[in-house]
Amino acid sequence: MKRDSANVIPLARPDAPAIRVTKLSKTYPGGVEAVKGIDFEVAPGEMFGLLGPNGAGKSTTVGMLTTTIAPSGGSAELAGFDVVAEPLAARRISSVVFQEAVVDRELSGRRNLDLHARLWGVDVKTAATRIAETANTLGLAELIDRPVSSYSGGQRRRLEIARALVSEPRVLFLDEPTVGLDPRIRRELLDVIAGLRARNQMTTLLTTHYLEEAEQLCDRVAIIHQGEIVALDTPRALLAGLGGEIVELRVEGDAGAALALLRARGIASEDALNVGSTLTVPLHNHGAAEAISAISAAGLKPLQISSRTPSLDDVYLRLTGDRIAVAA
Amino acid sequence: MTTLTALSTLAGRRFQLTARTPRQIFVPLLTPIFFALVVAPALQSALGGLGTHIDYTTFVAVGTVGLLVPLTTIFAGLSVIVDRDSGAQPELLAAPVPRSLLVLGNLIVALTLSALQVAVLIATATAYGDDFQVTATGVLWFVGAAVLFAAFMYGVAETLASRIPKQEEYIGATPAVAILPWFFAGALFPIGALPGALTAFAKVLPLTHALALMRFGLLGDGGSSLHDIWGMGSATGEAFLSLAVVALFAMAFTALAIRVFTRAALR
CATH class of the missing domain: 3.30.70.100 (Alpha-Beta Plaits)
Known part of the structure; x- marks a missing residue:
């Protein structure tokens, strides 16, 4: 039994990098090497991009960091918590916005947010305040009590971002958050994501294959190709080389x-x-x-x-x- | 957050989702009620019943619990696949709670739903004149057997749901898992009426033990098949043995369901 339990989750370690990835690799059954020993660190408060085409290994990396994919080698830590040895602690301080729609469509937006708050241990009163604030910030106040099945794609995406924020995570993962959205909604959502930078010391890891998203939003970008990081720097520095x-x-x-x-x-x-x-x-x-x-x-x-x-x-x-x- | 809080949150979510799909509540009731109220009286009329003091329709009414519970739990398992394919399961897997609680939260709802449906079935059968011998001890035997059997069947359903990738394949497995054992387990006739080899097969089915216990609870010693299973002198001793068998299956398959689910959740 690992040292995690539902009752005892240590506080985040403030001196550790928000994300530390060391020689992290993943080989799926059948021998497909999705991630090949990548290394990077993300500082608290940084917005960090993983840029690459489909199949480059971005979502596998996020899966390992969010403890839904078991690494084949190397290690990864969120705020000092090892994702393999201390998965509950790592999950306690992080939230994910998934590439696909991941919501309870039959339930209301409010209930979806409330479930997240409860599972992440936010007390009822604080949760109610945060849900109201987040819904206002993301333009969901009018929709929040409707079943999610009645939301448009953009509204649902904003709800998923709001849900991830309700627990005030130290690390937020946005896995291809704008895929499948029409250009107007995409632009709206990029504004929303840009607005997340203002949140106190929240670190964001954004995966995308849209170049302008990485350029506009990220402090630093790791370019990932066939499971390997081939460049990692600020967008300005990467472009300056050309x-x-x-x-x-x-x-x-x-x-x-x-x-x-x-x-x-x-x-x-x-x-x-x-x-x-x-x-x-x-x-x-x-x-x-x-x-x-x-x-x-x-x-x-x-x-x-x-x-x-x-x-x-x-x-x-x-x-x-x-x-x-x-x-x- | 305590384990209990997390468990109640997960079970509460599943209750809400189930309440929004009424077919999951009502559809499993249809066939058992049809058997209890239509087929059983027809068979009694055509074949003359069991040839004992036990009323055949009452005998079959309890037997249909053995069809109702598997159908209900298999439907509950289907919602796990829906959750995985198009619901919020990835969000739950990213939550800071042990993943075993996801299975246990679903189990609580499956047990509650089964209990409600069994109560409706028994109440309907009573209203149509079935003659149950209700005692406090008998009800305890009945409830104990029904709960443990429902836990076993939910373990089977959740294990299948975690292993089977598509809804269509899962639904295809339903007759073999939920319906076929019912015909061998003494639901419609005592297992002693089966050919010898099939009687032996029936004795290893947890459903046979569960039905014998439920009849022991609601029909008394003479109505149960406990003696057909164990051949001992003490009906209470036989009941404890059958309870142990059903409990063993319930624990083993709940543990298996948790293991299979948590392994499938971690790619």
Whole structure:
């Protein structure tokens, strides 16, 4: 028997990182290696993103941190509580918003929130106050006594976020919270999630395959690819590695030879790459106009050429040779 | 939070969800009541009853409890699959409570629902003229057997629900689990009427013991099949032995259900 019990749950350890993951791995029966020895730490109050396409290992990582998936190796702690040795304590200080809809549809919104509060040990009076506050904050006050089956997708998502907040978790997991929502509701929800940053010292781990979510919301982003973290830094630092602008051109014929020519002329650096007939050229020493002129002067006749600011998709492309949108 | 608070919260949730699906409450009652009120009198009329002082329709009324309880608990198990596939089970698994309490919370509701339905069945049979010999001790035997048998059947249902991935497959297993044993367990006739090998088979079914105990409670010594099972001189001694058998099955399958559920919950 582990040292957890329903009655004795120690307080969170304030000096520990909110999340500490050390050589964490998961191999499913059948030999599929979903997570391959990843390491990261998340500080209290930080909003941390796990960015990657479907199948990259994001949800498996969240599953291990929320104690619904058993790690095959390594360790993970929430506020110092080991998720394998002290699962109840780890669950006591965390909440999850799941990728799929996870609600009791036949019950009212209020009852869903109240159940969470009771299971997380919030006393009745405090729970009632928090439910009222959270429902107001998330725009649910008018709906809260209706059965959840009558909610729209966006309303249900907001209810699930409200439910996760009722226990005032130290660590909040948002697993692909905007998947399946239409663009307008998605934007609304991003505002809601951005608003969570204001909550006192709550750490948020957000998984997403939407680049703009990670860029807009996260203090730091870990890019995960085939179960491994291939980059981890602030969005600004990740983007800075690609220079100020990117020129993208589509060429006829041998794209590899065209890339070699641009490198030889000093237009492209080692981080430029080609996928099919498209060359992606981060600009470190030139402006876009200067680079486009140099490309013409080099004798290349692109079928299409454009410039833009770098995105995390370019970071992902440089690191993995694929685009998140394609991989997703 | 205490274990008791967590358990009452989980059971309260399941009660609310069950109350919102009335078919889960009423549908399992239909077939047993049909057997007790229509089939049993027809069989008595056609075949002449048991040939003892025990009224055949009263004998079958108790026997139908052995159909009602499995149907009710199997329906309750189905709600576990619904919870897993499209309900809030992932949220409950992320809650800071031991996962065994999820099974025990469901068990409490299944037992309560079974008790209500059995009460309705017995009350209906009484209203139609069935002649039960009600004593305080007899009621205790009846309730003890019914509760332990319902716990056993819920353990079976929850174990199946945790192991079977699809609702369709689970429903497909219902006749074999909930209905077939009823025909062998002495629900419609004493097990001594079966061929020898099947009598031996009937004696190892927990339902046979549960029905014999329930009849011992409501029909008295002469109406039970305890002697057919044990062949001993003391009916009370035989009753304690059968109670032990049903209790053993109840404990074993509750423990199995918890183990299978908690293992299935952790991928």
